Amino acid sequence: MKQSKRTAEHYQWGDACDGWHLVKEGELSVIQERMPPGTSEVRHYHEKSRQFFYILSGTAVLEVEGEEIVLFPQEGMEVPPGAVHQIHNRSDGDVELLVISQPKAQGDRVIVEEKEPSAS
Numbered sequence: 001m002k003q004s005k006r007t008a009e010h011y012q013w014g015d016a017c018d019g020w021h022l023v024k025e026g027e028l029s030v031i032q033e034r035m036p037p038g039t040s041e042v043r044h045y046h047e048k049s050r051q052f053f054y055i056l057s058g059t060a061v062l063e064v065e066g067e068e069i070v071l072f073p074q075e076g077m078e079v080p081p082g083a084v085h086q087i088h089n090r091s092d093g094d095v096e097l098l099v100i101s102q103p104k105a106q107g108d109r110v111i112v113e114e115k116e117p118s119a120s
Contacts, residue, residue: 005032015039022098029104035060035095040088043112049105051079053087058095061088084112 008020016036023030035058043063053062054076062069062077063086069077076098079085089095099105 008032014041017041025104027103029099029101029106031099031101032056033097033099035087035089035097037089037092037094041086043084043086044109045084045112046081046101046105046108047110048081049101049103049108050081051085051105052098052100053077053079054098054100056096056098058089058093058097059091060095060097061090062086063088 003022005020008022009024011019011021013019014035017039018034020032021029022032053060053071055071055073057073059073060071062071062079064077064079064083065085071077087097
């Protein structure tokens, strides 16, 4: 079936970010997302899901296991299961991206707590 942002199931996440489920099956998820300037996902990992982040427009920073990788339009990166990651939009424009997960990542996310600075 033909699919687009106009026809896909829409949801909001984080601070004013949007997602559209282009494919939402048990073994495969394809989501188009929009991240406004200054937004980010929470730091997390997936126990089973392998993901591929592909930038359609804008510039994002993908943090994987503490390393920051800048992704420009038409670039992407795979994140294996168990790898702690977080995506950021530190630019002054929207980022549009595809997040492809196998199997689907919904229900497979483990949030990693941010460490509070120690009082000394």
